[in-house]
Amino acid sequence: MDKKDIAVIEPLLVDEITLFDRAIEIIETHKQCATTQANQQVTMMFWRVGRLINSVVLENKRAGYGKKILTELAAKLSWSHIIELLPLKTHEARIYYANDVALRNYGTKELRRQIARKAYERREIANAELTERSVVPFNIFKDPYLLDLFGLKENFLEADLENAILVELEKFLLEFGHGFTFVERQKRMIIDDEDIVLDLLFYHRVLKRLVAVELKLGVFKAAYKGQMELYLKWLDRYERQEGEEAPIGIILCATANREKVELFEMDKAGIAVAEYWTHLPPKAEFETKIKTLLIEAQERLERRKTLLNGEGQEQIEYFYESKDEDV
Numbered sequence: 001m002d003k004k005d006i007a008v009i010e011p012l013l014v015d016e017i018t019l020f021d022r023a024i025e026i027i028e029t030h031k032q033c034a035t036t037q038a039n040q041q042v043t044m045m046f047w048r049v050g051r052l053i054n055s056v057v058l059e060n061k062r063a064g065y066g067k068k069i070l071t072e073l074a075a076k077l078s079w080s081h082i083i084e085l086l087p088l089k090t091h092e093a094r095i096y097y098a099n100d101v102a103l104r105n106y107g108t109k110e111l112r113r114q115i116a117r118k119a120y121e122r123r124e125i126a127n128a129e130l131t132e133r134s135v136v137p138f139n140i141f142k143d144p145y146l147l148d149l150f151g152l153k154e155n156f157l158e159a160d161l162e163n164a165i166l167v168e169l170e171k172f173l174l175e176f177g178h179g180f181t182f183v184e185r186q187k188r189m190i191i192d193d194e195d196i197v198l199d200l201l202f203y204h205r206v207l208k209r210l211v212a213v214e215l216k217l218g219v220f221k222a223a224y225k226g227q228m229e230l231y232l233k234w235l236d237r238y239e240r241q242e243g244e245e246a247p248i249g250i251i252l253c254a255t256a257n258r259e260k261v262e263l264f265e266m267d268k269a270g271i272a273v274a275e276y277w278t279h280l281p282p283k284a285e286f287e288t289k290i291k292t293l294l295i296e297a298q299e300r301l302e303r304r305k306t307l308l309n310g311e312g313q314e315q316i317e318y319f320y321e322s323k324d325e326d327v
Helices: 003-009 016-056 064-076 079-085 091-104 108-116 119-127 158-167 169-176 223-238 258-264 283-307 313-320
Strands: 180-191 194-204 209-219 248-255 271-277
Touching: 079 091, 079 108, 091 108, 091 119, 108 119, 119 283, 158 169, 158 194, 158 209, 169 180, 180 209, 180 223, 194 223, 209 223, 223 248, 223 271, 258 283
Parallel strands: 209 248, 248 271
Antiparallel strands: 180 194, 194 209
């Protein structure tokens, strides 16, 4: 850029009083631009190295990963983000958190918090509850959900949990995941002159479908399945808009009976079941619990895999491939 161009872009409409402030503004603007460009170059460097390794070692089996999010990562990931991502043990975990940063514009502090709270592992546990014929999409829910920031006291009621979620709705949506928007509390439905009420109703902007959420104290019970199916059928008939997919539901329980959920094949009816924890255990205990749940989930996947008759195996081969336990 020559002096003529600079004169056009930067008219000298300042006096001695405003000169200092304007000079600072120019310096800060160009410093910010320089930082952004540096971050983009660092991100590009790591992506190119990863692509090289992918081409030589993995024979391009995962080439799609970097291409899908490269543009977003280059614009939003900083060097400090990458420092947090590098120690993660698996490629899948790094991509999950990097993509989450790009989608939700996390700062480094929030990224560190998501990693510490095992967001990736909890998503994998939730995915393990889904079968190859699942109506519930993969990669949407987590299990368990950590609601430790709601300040719930001992012996709370379902209404207390519902109130806490609404008071801390922003934190709940942050924990729930990308794309969820709140629609209604205590959704009233009239069936055969009987009033029935759904606890919470959300909409997922990416999936373009309603998401019904029912809160339950204690252990998952068989009756919850029929109750949620009724909600979903009513929503599908009376609330589903043109262009939307069929509604799906999630039942949040203090304790999820995972074997019973598996036997009921809830996901085929468009229903996911997950636990919620209102108190976060100490770090070591929390990590042990999550690792145990993840191992159990992987065992359920292997058991389910052996029962398949081979139909549709190619479509789900990627989901069933083994992953490192220590993420």
